[in-house]
Amino acid sequence: CSLPPGLDIHFIHVKPPQLPSSCSPKPLLMVHGWPGSFYEFYKIIPFLTDPKNHGLSDEHVFEVICPSIPGYSFSEASSKKGFDSVATARIFYKLMLRLGFQEFYIQGGDWGSLICTNMAQMVPRRVKGLHLNMAFVLRNFFILTVLLGRRFGGLFGYSKRDIELMYPFKEKFFYSIMRESGYMHIQSTKPDTVGCALNDSPVGLAAYILEKFSTWTNSEFRNLEDGGLERKYSLDDLLTNVMLYWTTGTIVSSQRYYKENLGQGLMAHKHERMKVHVPTGFAAFPSELLHAPEKWLKFKYPKLVSYSFMACGGHFAAFEEPELLAQDIRKFVSALEWQ
Numbered sequence: 001c002s003l004p005p006g007l008d009i010h011f012i013h014v015k016p017p018q019l020p021s022s023c024s025p026k027p028l029l030m031v032h033g034w035p036g037s038f039y040e041f042y043k044i045i046p047f048l049t050d051p052k053n054h055g056l057s058d059e060h061v062f063e064v065i066c067p068s069i070p071g072y073s074f075s076e077a078s079s080k081k082g083f084d085s086v087a088t089a090r091i092f093y094k095l096m097l098r099l100g101f102q103e104f105y106i107q108g109g110d111w112g113s114l115i116c117t118n119m120a121q122m123v124p125r126r127v128k129g130l131h132l133n134m135a136f137v138l139r140n141f142f143i144l145t146v147l148l149g150r151r152f153g154g155l156f157g158y159s160k161r162d163i164e165l166m167y168p169f170k171e172k173f174f175y176s177i178m179r180e181s182g183y184m185h186i187q188s189t190k191p192d193t194v195g196c197a198l199n200d201s202p203v204g205l206a207a208y209i210l211e212k213f214s215t216w217t218n219s220e221f222r223n224l225e226d227g228g229l230e231r232k233y234s235l236d237d238l239l240t241n242v243m244l245y246w247t248t249g250t251i252v253s254s255q256r257y258y259k260e261n262l263g264q265g266l267m268a269h270k271h272e273r274m275k276v277h278v279p280t281g282f283a284a285f286p287s288e289l290l291h292a293p294e295k296w297l298k299f300k301y302p303k304l305v306s307y308s309f310m311a312c313g314g315h316f317a318a319f320e321e322p323e324l325l326a327q328d329i330r331k332f333v334s335a336l337e338w339q
Contacts, residue, residue: 009095010074011067012038016049025049025063026128026333027101029092030318033110033134034254035209037073037244038066039237040319047326054323060330065099067092069111071253073244084260085111086271089118093126102126107329109133109317111257118271120278129336130301131281131329133317134288136272137296157295161309165284165291175219176289183212187258195252205251206242213238216315218287232320275299281306281332283325287314306332 016025028048032040041064047054048062069088071077078087092115096104105128108116113132120130158166166172186194198205214227221228229238245251280301284291286309294307308328313321 007070007078007091008076009067009070009091010038011065011095012041013099014045014049014064014066016061016063018050018052019061020052020058023058023061025061027096027099027104028062028064028329029096029104029106029116030064030066031092031106031108031112031115032066032069032072033108033112034072034257035212035241035245036110036316036319037241038068039241039244040316041066044318044322044326047323048329051326051330056327056330060333062105065096067095069115069254069257071257072250073248077250077253077256082260084257084269085114086118086122086269088115089122093119093123096126103128105129105131105329105333107131107133110315111261114261117276120276120280121271121274124276124278127278129279129281129333130276131283131332133283133285133325134315135282135292135297135300137292137300138290158293162291162293162295165286166293172291180215180289183208184258184262187255188262189259191255191259192252195255198251199249202242202246205246206239209242209245210238213241213316216289217320218314237319276301277303279303279305279336281308281328281335283308283310283317283328285310285313285315285317285321287312289315306335 019025030041030044032038045064045066047056048064051061052058068075070083070091103126106116106119107130108114109132113134114136116130116132117136120127198208210229211227213233214221214229217232218228221231229235245254280297280303282292282294282297282301282304284307294304297307298304306328308331310317310321310324310328313324317325
């Protein structure tokens with residue numbers, strides 16, 4: 001699909017194989033992040049488009065659209081500076097209109113959560129509901145409450161489960177910020193330097209990507225000799241995702257996305273300070289890099305109608321725990337439609 005400003009956009013579009021009588025499918029846009037791809041959604045799609053044959057009720061049946069972010073795998077990269085999450089949201093909105101959808105649900109994690117948030121800010125009347133499994137909601141005041149939260153958590157609206165997921169502070173925040181953010185600093189400042197090296201070495205590329213699928217799935221996996229990769233994924237699935245970067249030569253353009261979005265610093269963009277007035281659902285997976293309490297979510301997403309503490313899972317939720325994420329999406333839609 002070619003969309004203005006002339007970029008060729010790749011996407012998969014999966015329609016339900018069968019529909020209950022007097023039921024129409026609910027259009028759902030799902031957006032990936034880095035270093036993932038549209039392939040992350042392959043295992044969750046059947047739970048959404050064909051729920052009855054996968055152990056779920058057919059109360060909600062979805063028609064799923066999963067595009068590749070421009071500069072990732074089969075979507076053309078921008079040749080101009082400034083292509084950020086807002087520009088991506090604009091293109092994906094046009095894609096949904098071209099497919100004939102005037103209203104739709106959207107879902108995302110990682111960059112997908114920011115792109116979907118931007119879309120909800122941009123065209124709130126078109127977005128029936130926004131579901132996220134990651135959120136960019138950190139504020140200076142929140143950091144202060146975290147420092148005091150273990151002793152005075154109740155005063156700041158933290159639940160017992162929030163406390164469990166945020167503390168000990170040194171381990172939870174130091175680990176996420178110091179041990180796992182080096183790639184972000186590189187890609188937000190000089191993405192082409194490391195990118196060209198990775199684009200020249202398939203082994204280097206695989207190592208760079210797969211370490212994220214190890215430690216972002218579970219921080220304790222970094223202590224395992226094999227990174228625990230096969231505890232949650234098959235090697236075929238992991239290699240497929242790596243090959244989507246290698247065969248298309250898109251690791252450099254995918255890393256530039258960090259510079260476009262973060263190169264000017266945090267809170268440098270207007271949309272970062274804007275609230276989202278679209279019904280929102282959130283799935284809090286326990287092994288996500290940074291836990292986002294419900295109190296934080298409600299500050300940016302005042303129409304939060306569903307917040308779930310998930311039983312297990314980490315950053316790559318759709319890839320790692322497809323059934324759990326599908327169930328929470330369905331739970332959110334049910335809560336929304338019964339309001």
